Amino acid sequence: MSSTPRSPAGRAPDMADVAALAGVSKQTVSRALSNHPNVTARTRAKVEEAVAQLGYRRNAAASMLSSGRSRTIGVVSMPTLNYSSAVISYGMERAARTAGYAVSMATTTSLSPEAIAEAMSRLAEQAVEGIVLVVPLLVGSDATEEISRRIPTVTIDGSRSASTQVVAVDQATVGRVATEHLLSLGHETVWHLAGPGEWVEAGERESGWRAALEAAGRDAPPILRGDWSPESGYQAGLLLARMPEVTAIFASSDEMAFGVIRALHEHGRRVPDDVSVIGVDDIALAAYCSPALTTVAQPFEEIGRLAVGHLIEVIADPDSTPEQTTVDATLIVRGSTAPPA
Amino acid sequence: MSSTPRSPAGRAPDMADVAALAGVSKQTVSRALSNHPNVTARTRAKVEEAVAQLGYRRNAAASMLSSGRSRTIGVVSMPTLNYSSAVISYGMERAARTAGYAVSMATTTSLSPEAIAEAMSRLAEQAVEGIVLVVPLLVGSDATEEISRRIPTVTIDGSRSASTQVVAVDQATVGRVATEHLLSLGHETVWHLAGPGEWVEAGERESGWRAALEAAGRDAPPILRGDWSPESGYQAGLLLARMPEVTAIFASSDEMAFGVIRALHEHGRRVPDDVSVIGVDDIALAAYCSPALTTVAQPFEEIGRLAVGHLIEVIADPDSTPEQTTVDATLIVRGSTAPPA
DNA sequence: ACACAGATTGTTACCGATCTCAACAACTCG
DNA sequence: CGAGTTGTTGAGATCGGTAACAATCTGTGT
Numbered sequence: 062m063s064s065t066p067r068s069p070a071g072r073a074p075d076m077a078d079v080a081a082l083a084g085v086s087k088q089t090v091s092r093a094l095s096n097h098p099n100v101t102a103r104t105r106a107k108v109e110e111a112v113a114q115l116g117y118r119r120n121a122a123a124s125m126l127s128s129g130r131s132r133t134i135g136v137v138s139m140p141t142l143n144y145s146s147a148v149i150s151y152g153m154e155r156a157a158r159t160a161g162y163a164v165s166m167a168t169t170t171s172l173s174p175e176a177i178a179e180a181m182s183r184l185a186e187q188a189v190e191g192i193v194l195v196v197p198l199l200v201g202s203d204a205t206e207e208i209s210r211r212i213p214t215v216t217i218d219g220s221r222s223a224s225t226q227v228v229a230v231d232q233a234t235v236g237r238v239a240t241e242h243l244l245s246l247g248h249e250t251v252w253h254l255a256g257p258g259e260w261v262e263a264g265e266r267e268s269g270w271r272a273a274l275e276a277a278g279r280d281a282p283p284i285l286r287g288d289w290s291p292e293s294g295y296q297a298g299l300l301l302a303r304m305p306e307v308t309a310i311f312a313s314s315d316e317m318a319f320g321v322i323r324a325l326h327e328h329g330r331r332v333p334d335d336v337s338v339i340g341v342d343d344i345a346l347a348a349y350c351s352p353a354l355t356t357v358a359q360p361f362e363e364i365g366r367l368a369v370g371h372l373i374e375v376i377a378d379p380d381s382t383p384e385q386t387t388v389d390a391t392l393i394v395r396g397s398t399a400p401p402a
Numbered sequence: 403m404s405s406t407p408r409s410p411a412g413r414a415p416d417m418a419d420v421a422a423l424a425g426v427s428k429q430t431v432s433r434a435l436s437n438h439p440n441v442t443a444r445t446r447a448k449v450e451e452a453v454a455q456l457g458y459r460r461n462a463a464a465s466m467l468s469s470g471r472s473r474t475i476g477v478v479s480m481p482t483l484n485y486s487s488a489v490i491s492y493g494m495e496r497a498a499r500t501a502g503y504a505v506s507m508a509t510t511t512s513l514s515p516e517a518i519a520e521a522m523s524r525l526a527e528q529a530v531e532g533i534v535l536v537v538p539l540l541v542g543s544d545a546t547e548e549i550s551r552r553i554p555t556v557t558i559d560g561s562r563s564a565s566t567q568v569v570a571v572d573q574a575t576v577g578r579v580a581t582e583h584l585l586s587l588g589h590e591t592v593w594h595l596a597g598p599g600e601w602v603e604a605g606e607r608e609s610g611w612r613a614a615l616e617a618a619g620r621d622a623p624p625i626l627r628g629d630w631s632p633e634s635g636y637q638a639g640l641l642l643a644r645m646p647e648v649t650a651i652f653a654s655s656d657e658m659a660f661g662v663i664r665a666l667h668e669h670g671r672r673v674p675d676d677v678s679v680i681g682v683d684d685i686a687l688a689a690y691c692s693p694a695l696t697t698v699a700q701p702f703e704e705i706g707r708l709a710v711g712h713l714i715e716v717i718a719d720p721d722s723t724p725e726q727t728t729v730d731a732t733l734i735v736r737g738s739t740a741p742p743a
Numbered sequence: 744a745c746a747c748a749g750a751t752t753g754t755t756a757c758c759g760a761t762c763t764c765a766a767c768a769a770c771t772c773g
Numbered sequence: 774c775g776a777g778t779t780g781t782t783g784a785g786a787t788c789g790g791t792a793a794c795a796a797t798c799t800g801t802g803t
Contacts, residue, residue: 463789
């Protein structure tokens with residue numbers, strides 16, 4: 062009746078202890094606990110009762126060792142506090158949990174293949190059964206290739222390589238949609254504040270932007286580049302504010318967009334009256350800062366879910382064909398964009 | 403020279419394989435790899451060479467099983483995408499990594515003791531050596547108590563219980579500092595938009611606010627309550643905007659503060675001219691949205707670091723005395739607060 | 744040169760589950 | 774009613790490391 066009656070001594074109870082108490086063999090206990098079909102309801106009940114009575118918890122290490130399965134997936138992400146990875150991680154954790162997997166995280170401070178390989182390697186040591194890279198892996202090094210050949214790997218918005226699957230928003234479309242929105246409002250052209258060069262999505266959004274301008278027969282102004290942070294947006298904004306011909310700006314993230322807007326305001330250029338600004342991500346604050354930000358939303362949580370889903374599929378059947386999955390982004394028009402004055 | 407010369411067959415290389423190649427015993431390999439002091443430099447070099455050549459990676463499960471140590475700590479957090487937990491997690495991961503620990507995460511959607519116990523239990527099953535609760539645990543249930551008695555547990559901003567340590571910002575001081583700032587500007591009183599009741603920090607900030615008002619001999623206006631989200635701040639703001647006597651508002655989070663500000667603006671009340679608003683957290687956007695937000699910053703990364711530090715200390719010496727650590731918050735004055743009109 | 748302390752390496756048992764395979768029971772069907 | 778089939782349970786080997794202890798190899802002091 063006591064709440065935690067350990068078996069013999071202070072030692073944590075063993076499968077053997079459970080077996081003894083239930084009057085069956087270790088093996089039967091194992092089967093009962095792993096929902097093996099061929100176990101009598103009666104036997105199963107006895108085992109469960111013994112488990113409850115002893116407060117038994119399966120030893121993950123032993124289970125892992127003998128079965129070779131860790132029921133754990135690893136996540137490599139940037140420690141950046143950015144909205145997208147946080148939401149993606151959440152989606153992954155949920156999906157993993159419902160599929161009976163635990164999640165282990167490894168962060169990397171650099172996007173160099175070596176740093177990423179190092180993070181993957183840490184996860185490999187923990188015997189994860191699959192890895193999700195929430196960082197862009199532009200080029201696969203030997204090291205990353207080696208690990209992802211051995212451990213199923215899914216990249217989010219990365220580039221496709223032989224041994225990794227990709228789940229992604231079509232970022233070129235994101236760039237195109239954002240740009241077309243501004244053009245359709247009547248702006249002559251659209252300036253672009255891109256994300257860092259190492260990020261795949263940054264490059265693709267840039268391509269989309271360029272393609273949209275080209276399709277409309279407009280010249281692409283010189284590009285600006287930030288690091289996703291509001292501060293970098295602010296710096297870029299200081300430049301843009303000086304050029305009267307700038308009436309429309311497509312920033313590759315909401316945070317940069319707000320930085321840009323602030324710089325514009327400080328220099329007397331009103332948004333959206335004088336300049337229209339659009340971002341990407343639809344962070345929680347996008348609708349509540351002033352002006353409310355027009356942006357392109359991405360279904361981050363679903364992306365996380367999909368990534369884990371794929372991973373589990375490949376874990377179950379290592380020969381299944383790696384495929385590329387694309388999910389759609391949505392334009393959300395708010396107050397930061399308007400027709401030119 | 404090939405990049406992945408597995409030993410005998412396609413099987414992953416074994417410690418025995420390494421030992422054979424290096425011409426030493428398994429045990430020596432083990433020692434060399436765990437940085438045991440008594441290993442000749444020469445031997446260590448041979449082992450390392452063999453490891454590199456075979457692409458050997460230690461099997462965590464086996465190691466864990468025989469040593470009884472998982473070198474993993476678990477984190478329980480809310481899936482909320484809030485800035486603070488993201489930064490705290492980052493600090494933890496870094497600290498854990500440098501200490502040679504991996505991090506495993508478990509999220510909980512509810513703050514009920516049962517839900518938290520369930521998350522802790524998932525971590526316990528993974529044999530984590532310690533747990534950090536980034537969720538507030540107001541009351542410890544039997545289940546949480548049982549686990550935290552067995553596994554060292556640190557709570558961030560939680561309430562102190564027999565078996566958990568606490569790392570916290572003194573949230574009452576946060577509330578007091580924010581309130582005093584507004585009073586010192588000359589506001590008659592300060593309204594408060596608190597966080598959800600289940601959160602310890604919400605309650606403590608409220609106390610600090612109340613205490614500051616009392617110390618200044620002012621009446622505490624009725625309290626409003628949000629859920630940390632910008633939307634909830636907006637809703638509260640709709641109420642506050644209707645009351646002309648409101649000139650100063652202390653919101654318990656930056657995101658709520660921006661929601662409040664938006665509602666005020668929409669109803670023609672200017673910030674800070676008509677109403678001053680202060681938040682808590684100093685999120686990245688605080689300085690870049692308009693108006694720039696006056697706020698109280700908390701050293702989240704350090705909190706994460708400290709939590710893990712404590713945990714590792716207790717893991718190393720289970721008898722060390724649980725102590726409460728407090729770190730300081732900083733008032734950051736920006737444009738959203740000003741003397742009353 | 745000898746005994747001895749300390750450093751280095753090897754031997755063996757074991758951690759706690761799962762897998763394989765064999766034994767046994769119950770049930771079907773001609 | 775016996776042979777064959779399916780379902781249930783048990784025994785023992787095994788996964789890949791590490792702890793404890795034994796063995797061997799230094800180098801030192803007398």
